[in-house]
Amino acid sequence: MTSDASTDTPAARFRDLAKHYGDVRAVDGISLEVKAGEIYALLGLNGAGKTTAIRTLLGMIKPSAGSVELFGQTVSPQAATVWSRVGFLVETPASYPELTVAENLKVMARLKRLPANTIxxxxxxxxxxxxxxxxARDLSLGNQQRLGLAKALLGQPQLLVLDEPANGLDPAGVNEIRQLLKTLAAQGTAILLSSHILAEVARLATRIGIIHRGKLITEMTAEDLHEKVARRLEIRTRDQDSAAWILRQAGHQPHTTSDGAITVEGAQALEFPDQIATLLVDAGCPPLHLAVHTEDLETLFLRLTGQEVPA
Amino acid sequence: MNAALYAEILKLRRSKLPWTTLLAITIGVAAGGLFMFISLHPDAARDLGLLGAKAQLATLEPTWDSYLGLLAQISAVGGIGIFGMLMVWVFGREFAEHTAKDLLALPTSRTAIVLAKFTVAAGWCFLLTGYLIVAGLGVGWWLGIPGPAGSGVIGAGVARVVITAALTIALTALFGLAASAGRGYLPAIGTLFVVLFTAQIVAALGYGQWFPFSVPALHAGITGSGQPAPAVAGYLGVAAVTVISVAATAWWWLHADHTR
Structure with missing residues (x-):
């Protein structure tokens, strides 16, 4: 497998990509790049523009504005040399139902001009x-997904573009595919995947782009993702009003939730909850419940995309 | 294009289409043989209940020329249906089964894939035509159609079947375009019905000799000796429909937005 890693040329690059259908802005000015060895996850709700962006990258849809590049070359359907370096699975896996698994792969291997041993x-x-x-028509949904992934992986391409790769897989299958993709990335394969499941993306991706209503609203590393997760100290006492007053006097900014709990989000309280406990005990208002709560990933996603966060 | 041809041939071989189209042609040959049997033995046919008391088969003479004309008519009218459905399937299935998207970003060009589809569909249609001729001649000899079997009558009749089938197959390229641009079977089947009806209507109005979709039937002599043979413009129209359909299909696969 040859690689462009030495030249730092991204395997895939979107430059101000836009795709409009009349007044609908399916993709609206996305810029990002995926390098060798990287697992980049496009995360977004259904209809956010992930698949449109992926189809544009694969030359299936023409951009309304901006451009997409593969290995430094502007994408066009005629770019035959580029396509031999790309494997993809777009939306639901599809195969010829009357052909066997091996025959489906044989057809794809021939069309990709790959030797038979790749099958x-x-x-x-x-x-x-x-x-x-x-x-293929007799396969379960999970095995159809595996067949779709196998077609994408034929010949170990330098860039893998996978739309919702975990669809239809059982938990063991999800874990297996996750390990496989991590192995391929470690070997230098660039992977661009899309998903609407943040928990899965958090386990797999090295970089994450959150796409919402066609726009890339934020981009972060996997480490950044964990830092963006909101945390709060939740406190319950027998006298919540007094506890809130004591905390306020100590310089904290307590809030009362709809179910009556007091929350404090300051770094000092989160790092030293024992000091909060001591403060309340010394003031004669000992805590009945004191716990640091971490925002779940789905709530984080809703918050980042400006969606209504459930209480 | 070899890879694309391999893929299309394998897909066709594994499908039920070869058998169903072969069966359809067999039924056509059997129907032709039945009509010829009735023409040869009208009294026996009446005794067997194959012919109603008021039935008329005056236009079908018990000759090789007439019989081969009947086979040519089968290849014209039946051909639009059978060959047309084959073309609809070859293109439409990629959209019905969502496999089209897997053919769009490959080292094998989209144009090669489109041309392979047309080639394989047309190739099978020609093989079916060969079967129609061989089986038809066999039935003709078995029925004992009178006349000099070795004369130029059979050669001319076979040529008429081949040319009629070629004209019909050429026109089915339109259904490949309809199945592609319509992204599935239904728009192409709708187009097929429109073609069948308009071909009949235009021919009945007397303009069939210039209308490409009426040309195969007129070439086969389906509308009787009273109708004129197709005009040169009609044959050129068939060629134009074919070339434009193939080119437009290739253009569509290459340049359309493939959102499904």
Missing amino acids: ETAIAQLGLQSYARRR
Whole structure:
């Protein structure tokens, strides 16, 4: 496998990409790049523009403005040399139902101009050995997804573009595919994937772009994601009004939630909740409940995309 | 284009289409043989209940020329249906089964894939035509149609079947375009019905010799000796429909926004 890693040329690059359908801005000025060895996750709600962006990258849709590049070349359907370096799975996996798993892969290998031995490798990578002679129409949803992934992985391409790769897989399958993608990335494959499941993305991606209503609203590393997660200290006492007054006198900014709990979000309170406990005990208002709560990822996603956050 | 041809041939081989189209042609040959049997033995046919008391088969003479004309008519009218459905399937299935998106970002060009689809569909249609001729001649000999079998009559009749089938197959390129641009079976099947009806209506109005979709039937002599043979413009129209359909299909696969 040759690589562009040495030249730092991104495997995929979006430059101010926009795609409009009349007044609908499916993609609205997205700029991002995916480098070798990176797992970049486009995270967004259904209809956010993830698939449109991916289809544009793959030359299936023409941009209204901006451009997309693969390995430094502007994407066009005729760019035959570029397509030999790209594997993809767009939306739901599709296969020819009357062909077996092996035949479906054989068709794709021929069209990708790959040697026949790549078929066995892909079958083994996706654990499809016992299904190789089974017709695609007789596969379970999970195995159809595996077949779709196997087609994308044929020939170990330098760039993998996967739209919702965990769709239809059971938990063991999700874990297996996650490990496989991490291994491929470690070997230098650039991976661009889309998902609406933040928890899965958090486990897999090295970089995350949150896309909402066609716009890339924020981009972060996996480490940044954990830092952006909101935390708060939740306090319950027998006299909440007095406790809030004591905390305010000590320089904290307590809030009362709809269910009557007091929350404090300051760094000192979060780092030293024992000091809060001591403060309340010394003031004669000992806490009945004191706990640091971490925002779940779904709530974070809703907050970042400006959606209504459930109480 | 070899890879694309391989893929299309494998898909066709594994489908039920070869058998169903072969069955349809077989039914056509059997129907032709039945009509010829009735024409050869009208009294026996009446005794067997194959012919109603008031039935008229005056236009079908018990000759090789007439019989091969009947086979040409089958390849014209039946051909639009059978060959047309084959073309609809070859293109429409990629959208019905959502496999089209897998064909769009490959080292094998989209144009090669489109041309392979047309080539394989047309190739199978020609093989079906060959079967129609061989089976039809076999049935003709078995029925004992009178006349000099070795004369130029059979050669001319076979040529008429081949040319009629070629004209019909050429026109089915339009259904490949309709299935692509319409992203599925239904728009193409609708187009097929429109073509069938307009071909009949335009021919009945007397303009069929210039109307491309009426040309195969007129070439086969389906509307009787009273109708004129197709004009040169009609044949050129068939060529134009074919070239434009193939080019437009390739253009559509290359330049359309593939959102499904």
